[in-house]
Amino acid sequence: MGSPKALLPWHGSTLLRRVVGLVGRVVDGPVVVVRAPDQVLPALPADVEVAEDPVEGRGPLAGLHAGLTALDGRAEAVYLSAVDVPLLHPAFVRRVLGALDGDDGQGPADAVLPEAHGHRHPLAAAYRTAVAARVAALLEQDRLRPAYLLDQLDVRRLDEAALLHDPALRTADPTLASLRNLNGREDYERAHAEPEPAVSVARFGTLRPVGVRAPVEVLASSVARAAAAVGLELDRHVVAAVDGDRISGDPDVPLAGGETVSFLSAEAGG
Amino acid sequence: MTPGGYFGRALVVDLGTGTAEALPLPDDVLRATIGGAGLGSWLLDRLAPAGVDPLDAAAPLAFVFSPLVGTPLTTSAKLAVVALSPLTGLPSDALASSHFAIAGKGTGHDAIVVHGRCAAPSVLVVEGDEVRLEPAGDTWGRGAADTEEELRARLGRAYRVAAIGPAGERLVRYATISTDGRHAGRGGLGAVLGAKLLKAVAVRPVTKVRPADPDGVLRAAADLRTRSLGPATAKYRELGTLANLLAFNALSTLPTRNFQASSHPQAADLAAEDLGPERRVARASCAACTIGCAHFYAASGGGKVRVEYESVFALGPLCGVTDPDAVLTASRRCDALGLDTISTGGTIAFAMECVEQGLLDEPWLRFGDAAALHRAVELTAAREGVGALLAEGSRRMAAVVGGDSIRFAAQVKGLELPGYEPRTLQAMALGLAVNARGADHNRSGAYEADFAGGHDRLHGGAAHVAAAVTSEDRAAAMDSLILCKFLRGVFQDPFPEWAALLSTVTGWEVDGDELATTARRIVVAKRRLNARFGATAADDWLPARFLDEGLTVASGREARLPAERLRAMIDAYYAARGLGADGAPTAATLAELGLPPVAV
Numbered sequence: 001m002g003s004p005k006a007l008l009p010w011h012g013s014t015l016l017r018r019v020v021g022l023v024g025r026v027v028d029g030p031v032v033v034v035r036a037p038d039q040v041l042p043a044l045p046a047d048v049e050v051a052e053d054p055v056e057g058r059g060p061l062a063g064l065h066a067g068l069t070a071l072d073g074r075a076e077a078v079y080l081s082a083v084d085v086p087l088l089h090p091a092f093v094r095r096v097l098g099a100l101d102g103d104d105g106q107g108p109a110d111a112v113l114p115e116a117h118g119h120r121h122p123l124a125a126a127y128r129t130a131v132a133a134r135v136a137a138l139l140e141q142d143r144l145r146p147a148y149l150l151d152q153l154d155v156r157r158l159d160e161a162a163l164l165h166d167p168a169l170r171t172a173d174p175t176l177a178s179l180r181n182l183n184g185r186e187d188y189e190r191a192h193a194e195p196e197p198a199v200s201v202a203r204f205g206t207l208r209p210v211g212v213r214a215p216v217e218v219l220a221s222s223v224a225r226a227a228a229a230v231g232l233e234l235d236r237h238v239v240a241a242v243d244g245d246r247i248s249g250d251p252d253v254p255l256a257g258g259e260t261v262s263f264l265s266a267e268a269g270g
Numbered sequence: 271m272t273p274g275g276y277f278g279r280a281l282v283v284d285l286g287t288g289t290a291e292a293l294p295l296p297d298d299v300l301r302a303t304i305g306g307a308g309l310g311s312w313l314l315d316r317l318a319p320a321g322v323d324p325l326d327a328a329a330p331l332a333f334v335f336s337p338l339v340g341t342p343l344t345t346s347a348k349l350a351v352v353a354l355s356p357l358t359g360l361p362s363d364a365l366a367s368s369h370f371a372i373a374g375k376g377t378g379h380d381a382i383v384v385h386g387r388c389a390a391p392s393v394l395v396v397e398g399d400e401v402r403l404e405p406a407g408d409t410w411g412r413g414a415a416d417t418e419e420e421l422r423a424r425l426g427r428a429y430r431v432a433a434i435g436p437a438g439e440r441l442v443r444y445a446t447i448s449t450d451g452r453h454a455g456r457g458g459l460g461a462v463l464g465a466k467l468l469k470a471v472a473v474r475p476v477t478k479v480r481p482a483d484p485d486g487v488l489r490a491a492a493d494l495r496t497r498s499l500g501p502a503t504a505k506y507r508e509l510g511t512l513a514n515l516l517a518f519n520a521l522s523t524l525p526t527r528n529f530q531a532s533s534h535p536q537a538a539d540l541a542a543e544d545l546g547p548e549r550r551v552a553r554a555s556c557a558a559c560t561i562g563c564a565h566f567y568a569a570s571g572g573g574k575v576r577v578e579y580e581s582v583f584a585l586g587p588l589c590g591v592t593d594p595d596a597v598l599t600a601s602r603r604c605d606a607l608g609l610d611t612i613s614t615g616g617t618i619a620f621a622m623e624c625v626e627q628g629l630l631d632e633p634w635l636r637f638g639d640a641a642a643l644h645r646a647v648e649l650t651a652a653r654e655g656v657g658a659l660l661a662e663g664s665r666r667m668a669a670v671v672g673g674d675s676i677r678f679a680a681q682v683k684g685l686e687l688p689g690y691e692p693r694t695l696q697a698m699a700l701g702l703a704v705n706a707r708g709a710d711h712n713r714s715g716a717y718e719a720d721f722a723g724g725h726d727r728l729h730g731g732a733a734h735v736a737a738a739v740t741s742e743d744r745a746a747a748m749d750s751l752i753l754c755k756f757l758r759g760v761f762q763d764p765f766p767e768w769a770a771l772l773s774t775v776t777g778w779e780v781d782g783d784e785l786a787t788t789a790r791r792i793v794v795a796k797r798r799l800n801a802r803f804g805a806t807a808a809d810d811w812l813p814a815r816f817l818d819e820g821l822t823v824a825s826g827r828e829a830r831l832p833a834e835r836l837r838a839m840i841d842a843y844y845a846a847r848g849l850g851a852d853g854a855p856t857a858a859t860l861a862e863l864g865l866p867p868v869a870v
């Protein structure tokens with residue numbers, strides 16, 4: 001790739017910043033980035049935690065182990081994501097995590113494994129934190145492939161049809177681009193050249209031009225890009241909310257297709 | 271020597287005898303309490319007999335000024351009205367901006383306190399140290415604005431007047447005291463004056479305030495004026511507080527149908543973004559204010575009506591009403607009758623849900639029915655029919671209505687909730703639960719941290735507790751100095767900046783740390799005073815609805831506030847404030863802050 005994946009630029013932001021924002025939007029608990037020895041990370045939100053992966057090159061189970069260790073006692077389940085998935089949609093994360101709790105009537109499981117586009121996706125999957133001991137045991141035995149872990153677990157497998165059974169995901173990401181990872185420079189360049197996601201921009205209060213009642217649609221992969229698209233200057237007096245939920249003054253907050261970003265005065269209240 | 275900005279004394283008027291005496295306010299008391307809400311707490315502690323009922327003749331009520339009043343510092347022309355609240359039974363302070371603050375201080379006093387009861391409906395006239403009672407005459411029964419006008423016509427334009435409306439006369443437990451069209455609104459202090467048969471207080475200035483460093487004050491005022499016209503106040507200047515409504519709706523923080531929902535599908539009908547350009551006929555400022563957040567819309571049937579988010583939310587979506595004319599008419603009637611719009615809307619919305627649940631036999635009182643809303647407002651002020659019940663506020667009403675209605679009476683300590691949904695603003699949830707005067711957005715602005723996005727607003731924890739503590743401390747300082755909260759965004763480093771203003775006016779050398787400690791002392795002093803008047807840890811809690819029922823925000827995420835989470839936040843708040851498990855300050859905390867024991 002020529003530069004570490006985490007640092008790859010993505011429309012004014014970076015791949016890692018984008019992915020932590022998209023995952024963080026769905027989960028209630030902390031977001032942990034697992035850093036390889038000496039790995040340089042891009043700027044990340046203050047509440048993102050960084051866990052060290054002590055040994056280079058031991059693969060995803062070692063990363064999962066470092067993350068689970070950092071989360072010890074603070075979460076019941078995790079969504080595990082690779083860094084090279086800029087087209088990840090929060091609806092995908094929601095679908096996978098939801099299946100772990102059996103919210104589609106299938107009963108709870110130890111892990112949820114998407115199987116789509118001809119592959120299993122253990123790096124776009126959900127795990128109960130209780131699996132940590134088994135991960136540790138496998139690492140001890142030098143059995144480093146995720147399949148060894150999955151073989152030991154009660155795994156709920158979601159194929160394309162099962163994934164898209166969720167109407168929210170079907171609308172947000174009908175081709176399951178969430179699972180498209182970038183394996184080489186070409187993949188990256190092709191994905192980066194595609195149009196940015198279509199999002200709605202709503203403005204409130206003095207930020208809304210007189211008479212503009214409906215949100216406007218723009219192509220923008222982050223809050224900063226959306227603001228620029230409608231000619232809005234971001235400063236400490238403006239905050240943005242995504243889908244009427246998370247609020248932030250950070251211009252690098254990522255956006256995904258179909259989301260609505262609302263700009264409002266930081267001077268709340270009265 | 272008395273510090274700059276003060277006279278070092280309060281005027282204490284016995285309404286039973288029509289006589290007055292001066293109460294000295296020593297330098298150390300002023301420095302420890304500043305003025306406004308802080309000094310008001312001290313006065314109440316000193317003058318209120320133990321166990322006195324808020325509507326008893328012996329209960330004192332204080333109009334408290336501050337060192338900044340009378341200076342050219344923008345937004346400083348404010349006063350705090352401090353008394354025991356007929357709604358909560360606990361100490362309460364209600365702030366208002368007006369020329370009354372400047373003129374009242376110009377009588378040569380840092381506070382004017384009344385106690386006792388007039389023999390007949392009266393007006394108290396204060397000129398310097400001279401006081402006299404005059405018959406209220408035909409102002410009794412009339413609105414506060416009319417009364418103010420008539421008294422100034424009768425006494426002279428140099429007089430400034432604070433008055434109650436018919437609701438205060440009839441002891442509605444959330445009646446206001448009004449001056450210059452602004453209201454000391456929350457907690458029902460208008461009923462305290464009503465119980466004293468005191469229609470109004472008229473003051474005439476006889477002296478001027480002298481700051482320690484007049485040139486320094488002028489320089490600070492010029493600087494503050496410039497900053498007050500920057501982006502931090504744009505929202506207030508351009509649209510007013512109603513600008514909150516549409517954004518709050520999008521963020522699921524707009525209380526709707528007695529907090530059964532947190533957004534209303536027709537909220538856009540009440541948007542300031544559209545109504546402002548279409549209907550605004552005037553914009554005005556309080557006395558000595560450069561911001562001017564008061565926006566007036568043309569009212570149906572002629573005239574104009576002042577528009578505020580809190581009034582529109584409470585008389586609008588909270589009651590299921592979104593027709594702007596209907597909501598503005600209700601708001602205008604509340605102002606004329608002297609009713610706190612938040613508690614009026616909150617109590618009517620509660621009654622509407624009681625009807626919906628079959629607990630109250632008033633079938634006409636339905637959510638979304640504008641005519642019913644208007645009828646309920648009039649009945650409340652007149653205490654007629656179901657109005658006699660409504661006039662008691664939602665907590666007392668729930669005790670009468672029975673069933674499980676208390677679980678959805680949206681109040682804390684008896685004070686109805688303002689327009690901030692606690693489940694989707696969980697720092698604010700804590701602020702509402704623990705604040706000394708009850709559910710309130712002016713003494714705790716913790717919602718600011720929720721809206722800033724530094725923490726997950728749907729998941730209360732340590733960051734939310736820290737935000738609630740900081741917010742209360744800042745509010746205590748602003749309410750005692752006094753400066754308008756809408757100015758808060760212009761201060762980057764508030765305590766040192768406020769301390770510099772205070773030093774320039776008083777001549778004290780106050781730094782940011784001292785002022786921060788003073789603010790903390792004021793908050794703790796209120797908790798101490800609450801304990802003296804019977805508040806316990808059980809009063810720091812939210813109604814069951816907020817803990818048992820979840821909400822779904824627009825993203826699809828669930829907002830829940832389980833009781834254990836609220837408990838954990840309150841425990842952490844107690845620890846941060848130095849309060850014991852009973853909610854009262856510990857002996858060590860009182861000693862550290864130089865406050866007396868709870869029972870004196």
Ligand code: SF4
Nearest residue numbers: 555556559561563754
């Ligand atoms: S900002 Fe508004 S409320 Fe504050 S002093 Fe000015 S006009 Fe009054």
